[in-house]
Amino acid sequence: MESVSHQTHYFVPEPSRWPVVGALALFCLGLGAALAVNGVGFGKLSLGLGFAILFYMLFGWFGDVIRESLKGNYHGKEDLSFRWGMGWFIFSEVMFFAAFFGALFYVRTISVPELGNFEHKLLYPDFTAAWPLSTGPGITQRYEAMAAWGLPAINTLILLSSGATLTWAHWGLIQGKRTSLTIGLGMTVLLGALFLGLQAHEYSHAMHELNLTLGSGAYGMTFYMLTGFHGMHVLLGAIILAVVWLRVVRGHFNTEHHFAFEAAAWYWHFVDVVWLLLFTLVYWL
Incomplete structure (x- = not known):
């Protein structure tokens, strides 16, 4: 370069x-x-x-x-511009999810306890300041909260495994081992697709068996808002990695010129970190 x-x-x-x-x-x-x-x-x-x-x-x-x-046509200056551009894009995504996590924090730690104090009890006598919000007759339909140690835990293991396979693929690219690169990247794409399939099954279970919908109060709203937008990012990341895999198969990258792969890897690792926060704050705690 x-x-x-x-x-x-x-x-x-x-x-x-x-x-x-x-x-x-x-x-x-x-x-x-x-x-x-x-x-x-x-x-x-x-x-x-x-x-x-x-x-x-x-x-x-x-x-x-x-x-x-x-x-x-791309040399040092262009490569630097690409890196700054991808870095600022991921930063914008960080702020995007920070706003959503901020909304979850506000609901759980400020608005719910406030609605449960003595003054608001006069207006909402059936309201219980607990999370996940319990519902009572005449307010909305009853629902059940999502458990952390079922499909969410499996999906966590899948995304962590995809981060490992992507790192293996990156190591193969740097070492010039095309087989490790191709297999590792392909496994990452397949794990991403598996994550999305299990999340779709989880949504079906939540809606039809737990009666958890967007209309299920603040809990349902924040659950689908956070996990749904993360799922959209997993879909986008899997598509990007699939395109990079096709380029790898066609021999487009070498040990020195491969920023497209690095940009996709940055994005995927960001998605992994966001999911760990989601699993902890939305499902577990």
């Missing part, structure tokens, strides 16, 4: 059509969502068209970036 201090220029790509295509996709998505929620038949069609254009844009734009990288 060319030293940043000796690089004479920063690579500037040719004018691209992809920002215009992306703007069209967002327009169709916004229009379709607005029409669909108001029951207009054309809304779903516009929504589907928006997603199709968005996927087309992502494949095309990312493909251009990959081809530019394979041509050797």
Whole structure:
């Protein structure tokens, strides 16, 4: 890799059509969502068209970036920009989840005890200041809280194992051992898919057998908000790792030039850490 201090220029790509295509996709998505929620038949069609254009844009734009990288257009300055960009992106995700954990903290430690004091007992005599919130007749339907030592514990083990297989794959990449790289990364993708499958089963069990829904008060709301958004991040991370695996199979990376792999690994390890917090604060405590 060319030293940043000796690089004479920063690579500037040719004018691209992809920002215009992306703007069209967002327009169709916004229009379709607005029409669909108001029951207009054309809304779903516009929504589907928006997603199709968005996927087309992502494949095309990312493909251009990959081809530019394979041509050797990226050197020290570009690599540094990519690292800063990924670092700030993960930081924004940290703040995103910090807000959600903050909401959980506020509900559990401030609002629930406040509603259970003597003054509010006059307004809500059936309310019990306990977590998970217990429900009473006339307030909402009864539900059961999620247990920590079932599927959540298994999913924790799965994500921890995926972090280990990803580290093994990274070690294989640095050591030039393509077999370890390919197998380790493939196992990570499969473990991510297994996590999502078990989470879908967990949601089905919670909704149909425990009667735990988004309408189950503050507990149901915070449970699905935190675990659902984390599941979306696992899905995104698994897709990113799958794309990186396909690139590994095609021989796109070597021991010195592999930041796409590193960026995906950073993101996946971040997802692992968030899940450990979720398991502790949402399921266990």
